[in-house]
Amino acid sequence: MLNFEKKQREYLSMIENSLHFYLPQQGQGQELLFQAMAYSLENGGKRIRPILTLAFCEACGEDPHAALPFACAVEMIHTYSLIHDDLPCMDDDAMRRGKPSCHIQFGEANALLAGDALLTLAFETMLDLEPAMPVAPQRVVQAASVLAHAAGGSGMIGGQVIDLASEGKQIPLDRLKVMDALKTGALIDAAAQMGCVVAGASEQVCGAASLYASCIGLAFQIVDDILDVTGSSELLGKPIGSDAEKEKSTYVSLLGLDASRRLVTELTAKARETLVASFGERAAFLLELTERLATREK
Amino acid sequence: MLNFEKKQREYLSMIENSLHFYLPQQGQGQELLFQAMAYSLENGGKRIRPILTLAFCEACGEDPHAALPFACAVEMIHTYSLIHDDLPCMDDDAMRRGKPSCHIQFGEANALLAGDALLTLAFETMLDLEPAMPVAPQRVVQAASVLAHAAGGSGMIGGQVIDLASEGKQIPLDRLKVMDALKTGALIDAAAQMGCVVAGASEQVCGAASLYASCIGLAFQIVDDILDVTGSSELLGKPIGSDAEKEKSTYVSLLGLDASRRLVTELTAKARETLVASFGERAAFLLELTERLATREK
Numbered sequence: 001m002l003n004f005e006k007k008q009r010e011y012l013s014m015i016e017n018s019l020h021f022y023l024p025q026q027g028q029g030q031e032l033l034f035q036a037m038a039y040s041l042e043n044g045g046k047r048i049r050p051i052l053t054l055a056f057c058e059a060c061g062e063d064p065h066a067a068l069p070f071a072c073a074v075e076m077i078h079t080y081s082l083i084h085d086d087l088p089c090m091d092d093d094a095m096r097r098g099k100p101s102c103h104i105q106f107g108e109a110n111a112l113l114a115g116d117a118l119l120t121l122a123f124e125t126m127l128d129l130e131p132a133m134p135v136a137p138q139r140v141v142q143a144a145s146v147l148a149h150a151a152g153g154s155g156m157i158g159g160q161v162i163d164l165a166s167e168g169k170q171i172p173l174d175r176l177k178v179m180d181a182l183k184t185g186a187l188i189d190a191a192a193q194m195g196c197v198v199a200g201a202s203e204q205v206c207g208a209a210s211l212y213a214s215c216i217g218l219a220f221q222i223v224d225d226i227l228d229v230t231g232s233s234e235l236l237g238k239p240i241g242s243d244a245e246k247e248k249s250t251y252v253s254l255l256g257l258d259a260s261r262r263l264v265t266e267l268t269a270k271a272r273e274t275l276v277a278s279f280g281e282r283a284a285f286l287l288e289l290t291e292r293l294a295t296r297e298k
Numbered sequence: 299m300l301n302f303e304k305k306q307r308e309y310l311s312m313i314e315n316s317l318h319f320y321l322p323q324q325g326q327g328q329e330l331l332f333q334a335m336a337y338s339l340e341n342g343g344k345r346i347r348p349i350l351t352l353a354f355c356e357a358c359g360e361d362p363h364a365a366l367p368f369a370c371a372v373e374m375i376h377t378y379s380l381i382h383d384d385l386p387c388m389d390d391d392a393m394r395r396g397k398p399s400c401h402i403q404f405g406e407a408n409a410l411l412a413g414d415a416l417l418t419l420a421f422e423t424m425l426d427l428e429p430a431m432p433v434a435p436q437r438v439v440q441a442a443s444v445l446a447h448a449a450g451g452s453g454m455i456g457g458q459v460i461d462l463a464s465e466g467k468q469i470p471l472d473r474l475k476v477m478d479a480l481k482t483g484a485l486i487d488a489a490a491q492m493g494c495v496v497a498g499a500s501e502q503v504c505g506a507a508s509l510y511a512s513c514i515g516l517a518f519q520i521v522d523d524i525l526d527v528t529g530s531s532e533l534l535g536k537p538i539g540s541d542a543e544k545e546k547s548t549y550v551s552l553l554g555l556d557a558s559r560r561l562v563t564e565l566t567a568k569a570r571e572t573l574v575a576s577f578g579e580r581a582a583f584l585l586e587l588t589e590r591l592a593t594r595e596k
Contacts, residue, residue: 028476029463030456037451084414089385089406108387109462112410116382117451119414123421124450127443137435144442145425152422153335153415158328164407165327178326 002284004292008051011064015050016042018068019075022125036106036114037121041079043097048293049074049191055289056195056209059275059282066133070143070194073122077151078187080118083111085160122147135198143197150190159183171249177218185217208278212286215271219264219294225250226260227298268294300582302590306349309362313348314340316366317373320423334404334412335419339377341395346591347372347489353584354493354507357577364431368441368492371420375449376485378416381409383458420445433496441495448488457481469547475516483515506576510584513569517562517592523548524558525596566592 023038050071057067086093086101087108094104103111126144135143149155159182166179192213196206229252251260271290275283321336348369355365384391384399385406392402401409424442433441447453457480464477490511494504527550549558569588573581 024451027452027456028460028480029473030451030459030480032463033451033456033459080414084410087387087410089410110459112382112385112387113455113459113462116378116414116417117455119417120446120450120455123442123446127439127446129439129443137439140439141425141427141435144421145427148418148421148425152418153322153328153331154325157411157415157418158325158331161328161331161408161411162326164411165330175327182326182328 002288004285004288007285008289011051011054012047014054014065014068015047015071015075018072022069022072022076022121024121032106032110033113033117036102036110037118039105040083040096040102040114041076041118043099045075045079045097047075049078049187051289052188052191052213052286053195053198055286056192057199058195059279059286060196060199060201060205061282062199063133064195066135067195067198068133069125069128069130070147070198071191073126073144073147074187074191074194076118076122076125077147077156080115080122081151081156081160083115083118087111090164119151122151136200139197139200143194146193146197147190150186155182155186155190156184159186166249168247169249170247173249173251173254176249176251176254180218180221181214184221185214188217188220189213205278208274212271212274215267215274216290216293219267219271222251222260222264222267223294223296225252226257226264227296228252229257231298264294300586302583302586305583306587309349309352310345312352312363312366313345313369313373316370320367320370320374320419322419330404330408331412331415334400334408335416337403338381338394338400338412339374339416341397343373343377343395345373347376347485349587350486350489350511350584351493351496353587354490355497356493357573357580357584358494358497358499358503359580360497361431362493364433365493365496366431367423367426367428368445368496369489371424371442371445372485372489372492374416374420374423375445375454378413378420379449379454379458381413381416385409388462417449420449434498437495437498441492444491444495445488448484453480453484453488454482457484464547466545467547468545471547471549471552474547474549474552478516478519479512482519483512486515486518487511503576506572510569510572513565513572514588514591517565517569520549520558520562520565521592521594523550524555524562525594526550527555529596562592 019041023041024034027034053067053071053074054064058064082096083102085091086096087103093101095101102114106114123144126140126147151157159179162179163183189210192209193206196209228250255263268290272287275286275290317339321339322332325332351365351369351372352362356362380394381400383389384394385401391399393399400412404412421442424438449455457477460477461481487508490507491504494507526548553561566588570585573584573588
């Protein structure tokens with residue numbers, strides 16, 4: 001019988017401890033950089049991506065500790081992308097997760113460099129040999145390669161550029177899907193796949209993890225759009241979002257609320273089927289996680 | 299008998315062709331990003347770092363083609379660091395190598411993301427399996443790890459942060475040395491070491507490459523400082539640099555011109571000795587390169 005909360009706490013504790021461990025401490029004059037990196041990396045968040053990496057590794061029958069460097073690497077890359085996204089030349093956001101953004105706290109130049117350093121730290125972390133829990137070099141290369149491609153110009157960064165070019169414009173559904181698949185989907189995909197690669201899973205199993213990730217990645221984005229509308233509608237008399245937000249194409253603005261909800265249900269069902277077919281009983285935690293992501297209320 | 303120019307042209311041609319080959323072409327709407335990446339990466343430069351990678355690989359008796367992904371990766375990281383350095387929140391430089399900087403040409407947001415994408419592309423490139431010229435996964439991990447650590451917060455980025463914090467201040471010689479060792483030395487060290495790692499060289503040989511690199515990295519920086527003074531002094535009646543430049547500590551301002559020149563001679567001699575002791579006749583190209591770097595006039 002699965003105790004979801006206990007397992008989730010176990011994963012979270014592994015992740016938080018390791019993130020702290022991997023952060024550089026001893027500097028030669030660049031301590032402010034290390035503080036800025038820690039400030040953003042240790043600022044909570046749901047840690048969905050690293051949890052997926054650990055859970056897929058365990059669903060493949062491997063000790064999830066082996067996947068920790070890769071789980072932490074995907075969170076480092078997610079965090080760096082938020083730091084750079086918040087910069088004045090990008091979204092110019094002064095707040096992130098209830099605290100001043102990295103550039104408000106440490107200045108623009110240090111935030112830029114802290115982002116660069118977290119992206120680089122992701123690779124330092126994956127490529128360091130771990131004597132305590134060794135992963136075969138072939139698997140290290142494959143997993144790190146999956147993350148590099150997902151994070152790069154043909155993945156996450158590509159999605160950010162498409163997003164920039166679409167600002168304040170109505171875009172069609174297929175372009176919105178491509179943008180989200182790159183901007184948020186690629187990293188979720190890499191998180192799931194890396195767990196399998198570290199465990200030495202077959203190409204077929206890695207493919208199943210990737211299919212699962214593409215379903216929940218899209219569902220996650222649609223739920224976000226639904227919550228933006230249903231959440232805001234409760235704030236009676238308050239204008240819904242800024243002008244730019246109002247003009248932005250979303251799944252709800254393009255499909256309507258009902259069709260958006262149906263699509264989430266379909267994607268979640270497909271994600272669950274994929275899990276059961278490839279991982280059987282070992283998918284218990286991931287099945288519950290999938291359900292909770294689809295029915296979340298914030 | 300070494301034909302230095304011919305060998306240099308051969309290396310340069312390998313590097314330029316491979317850089318072009320590794321750049322992403324086919325986008326899904328992010329073509330502007332790819333243009334910005336190509337604009338900065340294919341904008342000349344002396345390619346000293348990738349040449350070191352290929353030359354050390356060949357000095358170890360291995361076909362330098364095997365080291366091409368690593369040579370190109372170090373140049374991608376060097377280029378991304380220049381793009382981010384030129385941004386308004388950093389040095390705010392409008393020109394780079396005689397052309398408008400990346401952010402002048404493509405806008406700040408696209409330049410930021412082009413830098414991020416080039417840093418990521420370095421790892422995509424190293425971690426892709428090359429069926430034509432396979433490098434053992436163990437060596438791939440080791441070489442990519444060397445570059446990641448050299449480029450990160452404890453390497454190049456750390457040096458940039460120390461540089462930022464020292465702006466407009468006089469700093470002592472030991473701090474200037476630490477800053478340069480991180481900011482420019484670390485990447486030169488990684489370039490040399492990676493060539494040896496790809497060739498499967500012993501730890502001792504990798505250590506010799508690293509010692510060589512630390513000598514020429516420092517010598518290179520001192521020559522830069524000397525040329526800044528002797529070059530500028532020819533511009534009679536023109537103020538030497540900006541106020542900030544004038545106040546900046548350099549090897550020349552701290553040691554004087556004569557002692558700086560002696561130090562370059564000493565470092566170059568040590569670099570040459572290290573080459574001869576570890577690589578013998580195979581060091582011919584590197585010996586000549588070392589001499590030319592020390593006596594260059596621009």
